[in-house]
Amino acid sequence: ILARSYKDLPNHYLRSCFLYLAAFPEDYIIEVSELIELWIAESFIPHTPKHTLEETARNYVTELAQRSLVQVVDRSRAHGWIESIRIHDILHDWCIEEARQDGFLDAIDKTAGQAGVSSSSDNLVSYRFSFQTLSDQILPATPNVRSLLGFKLSSVSLPKLRFLRVLCIENSTLKDLSSVIGGCIHLRLLRLRYCEGVALPSSIGKLLYLQTIELKNRALDSQVPNSLWDIPTLRHVYISSVRKFSPPPPARSVRLQPKELQSFVLALANAGADFCCHDMMILLGQMNQLTTFSLSMNSNIPAEVLNIFANMPHLVDIFLYRFDVVDKLPAEFPQSVRRLVLFAGVIKQDPMPILEKLARLVVVELGGYKGQTMCCSSQGFPQLQELELHHFSIEEWRMEEGTMPKLSHLILQSCKKMRKLPVGLLHLPSLGHLKLSSMPYNPE
Template identity: 70%
Template sequence: MAESAVKAVVGNVSNLAVRETSFLCGVTNEVGFLKDELKRLKCYLKSGDAKWRSGDERVATWVSQIRDAAYESENVLEVADYMEKRNRLTRGFMGAISRYARLPSDLITLHKVGAEVQRIRRKISEIFDSANRLNIDLDTSVLDKGHVEDVFPREYGLMHQNFKDDAVIFGFEDEYKEIVDKLVDKENNTLSAISIVAMGGAGKTTLVRKVYTSSRVERHFDTIAWVTVSQKFKGIDLLRDIMKQIMGARDDFQMHEYEVGKEIHDYLSKKRFLVVLDDVWETDTWEQINKTVKAFPDVANGSRVLLTTRKQDVANHIQMPTHVHPLKKLDEKKSWELFSSKALPSYNRFLLCDVDEFEELGKKLARKCNGLPLALAVFGGYLSKNLNKDTWCDILLSWPSTKDGQMMRNILARSYNDLPDHYLRSCFLYVAAFPEDYEISMSDLIELWIAECFIPHTPKHKLEETARKYITELAQRSLVQVVDTSRAHGWIERIRIHDILRDWCIEEAREDGFLDMIDKTACHMGASSSDSMISYRASFQNLSDQVLQPATPNLRTLVGFELSSISLPKLRFLRVLHMANSNLKNLSLAIGGCIHLRCLRLTRCENVALPSSIGKLLYLQIIDLRKTKLDSMIPDTLWDIPTLRHVYLSTAFSSPRSVQQKDLQTLWLTCASVGTKYCYHDLVTFLEKMRQLTTLFLVMRPMHVEMLNIFAYMPHLVDIHLANFGVLNKLPESNHFPQRLRHLYLEADVIELDPMPILEKLPCLVVLELSGYEGRIMSCSAQGFPRLQELKLDRFSIKEWRMEEGTMPKLSHLKLWLCKKMRKLPEGLLHLPSLKNLKLISKPLISGDDTTLKELERRGCEVER
């Protein structure tokens, strides 16, 4: 991982604005020398890293020194670059003085930069000398280029493949049906439990998640909740999580355990409920949750508790009638089906001339996984990237005789070390910063990866495209689990990581000095394994009422989840601050001087006040304040930051008259009101300058019709979400919409004219969501919606839907919500060749005897009512 640090730094240094510039005086030459030294260091790393992993502790110290020098170099070079950026942006008389005469403060800073560069160069020289003393065989024959080539194989033309959770498909069909039947059993009205018990990696959580999200279960229970318990937990935290899920309540850190339990009890007394307790380790868990008040009442309505555990005594201990279901390992046939789907997927099979020989070897290798789905999936994913018979034979012959737990670790280490480059290894380890069982948004994760410089520049690819390939690679290797894919774009939208893989990543990240995990409700405490490998990244979880104390004042990344009354320290070298569901103190002081900050993400947080000096954070790429309570207005200086690419705000702001930043890609804004008409005009004027936007998400009241006219200034938009229009009398003509548009959401109190004749002409539209049309007739022509796959209609008052044959040839999902005047489904639905799913929500007045509905069901279309 030290190799990752230095390579990322050298790549970054080449992009810095520190060039031949008179203002840097003699520092320019020093900077050039330092860049050369870093390149030389990078060539030393591969052999040093390998020796360290073989157990040589002296090399561990040496590798750590390389990483520290690389990070220190980046910090000092960015200080010089920052001065250049700041002075170019400074306006007026003082700006002229600072640009041409040099202020004394600048001269002092330059002197410090020069001295620091010389100190680091001496440090690097000492590193080279120590390498010679340690007799480390260092190969310096090849210097890396400024970018990397695309390392991925040709199947990345298949990037938008369909990822599925295979555990239910391969081997658990009978268990799935049995558990669902027991949950919805109407003859058993007493509060009862089902405990699923098996070792780690056997598929417990995956199976229960399928059960939990099944349509039968969702229809049967009034309310459902899922909590992950883990090895250490606090009863109050579990109860708060359950309350938030069933009642939609915000985190309230002031409520005591009895109060939370009583609220849950009173609410569930009127409901048939299902509560899932996943990954329970201790026999007294149930008592801990119910110690102050019985949170889950038995009102004889068939409510259920579903529990997963690795321990038989825990499965039997819950204090209510309990059915214990031991989950069996996969038999040899099912093991091979799962293994072959990963090791020999269809896009690989056609490349092989001797598939039969691979299958013969594969069946022997599959047996080594002892029927564990996780081992089969990860090992199969690894072998899919190594389609070589000699490699498969060597693995089979050298397979160690180990127990299941060690076998899983060996497979994970093998798959991790086989990742194509150090960038991807960094991206994978970074996932461990998120809580157990956490659903990770890929757009959020990709923004973090880019802010961390984990995504290399490759020819003809945007950074986001390369990052999408990375996550596809991890999914194909079964190192992450795909939760959801975007129908509009075809890419992976949300992921999670299995707890066994996450635990392994945490251990590996600590060993490498890559990331420290501090979690008081799990077994992840302390610092990295070696004093010489201090981590520059830290993830804090489930802490309260304290000042965060990172292991190093040079911390570059601070991630936090569920932190109550936390005081943030001052961290001058911070690059990423990512906080969720937390109550923060001292934020303004903590980030006021963080000139290196790239990402400021504070979602669902409280007590947040941005410093007025935020406009001085000239490297900031991402600011995300979704669902966060701000104690102050957004400073206008935010829009002076030239590097901003993604902005997410849940509060009003005053639109600046002029902005430096015109390359924004994402603008996500929700606010109750934009104020006066004059303020609204300023907002429109402001938005018209955002010519590079790809995503526009606006929710405000009122949303003026004029907002639809801004599309003419945004040709690159692919995602549009506009809500809270009053009356929309007419949409713009189709040629006024961005022609690359793939996802459109429009919500109005009233849409007066049929929107379909306009929207059906958009050539790339894949997902369309409309709300509020009050016309009597809606018409779709024969050539309309050539690429539409998903259509959602809400609060439509139409009585007749006319559909010409040939319209919507690719529509697969249709959702009708509160379309109360529609008495029958249009016969035109029968001409949609791709329709697979129809949802009728809130009981439209469509009879179960509707001939179109019955014919759709007969053809295999899934109908949900």
């Protein structure tokens, strides 16, 4: 039955996408956006008219879910699409064996101390490997390996693999990684998540085919090289827990090469003593194709960052944590925004008159408004479904009838001067979830 379901898939692209799930450990919850980046790096997603590669890939995920080949774990409220999936254990076992027999991918699990790996197929040699819970040195079967995925690897060294296209390592301790990365000139995806001993070489700028770089580490041992921004094919950049980040100088930023950059996520543990806000603004100002922008800093985000949105007409997701003082939100928020998360120590002016005009806004999470009153007009927030307010100082919230007609989730946290909920809540036809946390007790 499983084989028939697999053979019945409409094209070889979709069959490859399904077999690729063999690379993940059993019961692993797979984030769809991350899976799509892998599929695109592997060239499994064809170019189709009027659709981006990401849109086509999401259609593939939907197709697999409708055929019950994957299980849906979570959906995005902001977008409606499938956000995370898993594969049933029986399907996973079948998938691993089919991928191995086809010479598509070898998944090697729990073979500590193994010195070498060879494909189980006598006739076919796999160019993709997934290693799980191994220790000692990894030695793939062939130096021509195209894809290498690793999960929970203990103190491993990677050989030089000059044909490597995908390197995805999680929860591992790596040795001499920088010397390996520099020689992988065909690399399209580099994902190092929660790995020890990670440092990026300045030669990373020579990876002229790199599409996705994700560094979510306990601590990145080096500064992000400025040469990263010379790569013309970059589509997604995720950098977090870096000890030091300095944006490139203006002369380099204005020559910024990645014209296809869609996602930029930066979480700074320490901006560094030589961090220059002006240089950061020039860098961000060149990213006018972004659909996802996230910036969080241990120190306060410069308020000037809010000015960049006028030059980002395609933004869909915005995450900002956190500002010190924001006088007022910019009137130039892109009309395309569907999800906005913004925290500040102080927001001086009522944010609702600005945000309620964003016709596509579905999810809003705000923190720090210090005014006494807040007002939502009758035509405001036509698509809003989820609203979270944190540390607001409002005493009165006026809601005109007709506002937020689709609001289903409302969360109020630490709004300690709000003694009374707005009467307008009675006029919200879709409200089904109301959560109050750390709110004042009013016995009346």
